[in-house]
Amino acid sequence: MTQQLPITGFIVLGLLALNGEQSGYELRKSAHALKYFYWSPAQSQIYRELRRLEKAGLVESRHIEQEGKPDKQLFKIKKAGLAVFKQWLNHQDLPPMIIKHPIMLKLYFGELSDRKAQIEMLGQFIKRYQDSLAELAIVQEFMSEDPDQFFKALVVEWGIHHTETELLMAQKILKKLQDG
Amino acid sequence: MTQQLPITGFIVLGLLALNGEQSGYELRKSAHALKYFYWSPAQSQIYRELRRLEKAGLVESRHIEQEGKPDKQLFKIKKAGLAVFKQWLNHQDLPPMIIKHPIMLKLYFGELSDRKAQIEMLGQFIKRYQDSLAELAIVQEFMSEDPDQFFKALVVEWGIHHTETELLMAQKILKKLQDG
């Protein structure tokens, strides 16, 4: 029963497993929490995966009529879906980590760009990452008590550490550019 | 003249700008160097971008016949291409950094997986990253003298630091999992 799903499919399964019954719209928001360590899929991808998963018998849905709002469909993971998800989760296969770091990319081509522009970009990056760090700190605060959230706390901790390191590196490079 | 190219297109332009005339095959290898900070595009994408860039008049090509090997096409950046590339390079627009970290993703769902599998995975990850670090150290050694490679040295330094941090975090998390 080794299902061949894209990772986005497993993400959807996993979120349904953790959160219970959700609509496509709610799933999109849940998926948003992943953005710090795993980019957040587009809405239309979530819908596509839901359709695929339902066709494969891994999730089931029911239709809810709402007044004043568009109808919605709530999805729930099925036993088979949970089994497939857990198998993926425990399986040792680990695709490589992917980084797309626009700043490093532009710095790589640095001999073709202006020093001023480089410094400006790094400044922007630093500002942005300081904001991320602040957001993450808030997230961390709100979960620090709950022992239920052990794993979420782990990844948030990773995120904070990662962000701090990025900031440090960016500042170090900025200094080099300003001095040299 | 604001060209609307995918980043892969700019990468191809930039590599041609840095390295001079190259074939698609050679470009693929050049692009490989980016993998530590910006995932390396697939071969077929490079060919697609080359065709697009040529049609847009940003690169030009000449056909070379080779005996015993398939013919090849060498591509060279044109003035207009260099202009477009530099404009992109200096422009402050910075798409967000994207991370796809399979380990963190799986840890996020950790309450649904087995402790043993988690530990195993982290071990694998650590091994892999130790190898990366070794590779990067070698790269760094070979460029440390050349003052021409200032920017490449910068990003390699970033890569090393990043990799070290990942290793540290992974080890820390591993310890938590083993103890808890």
Place this chain on the structure above:
DNA sequence: ACTGCCATGTAACTAGTTACATGATTGG
């Protein structure tokens, strides 16, 4: 002799993004 990798590229498929459509409610 076979396996794997150098070297060139193309074709077919899948994943992911962007833009749109509809209508309610809330904030300025």
Place this chain on the structure above:
DNA sequence: CCAATCATGTAACTAGTTACATGGCAGT
């Protein structure tokens, strides 16, 4: 009252991946 955001989703497009095709040469 107008813009933004909640809420639901679909359609059309672009980017990115995988698999294939061809043939030489080098190592075991």
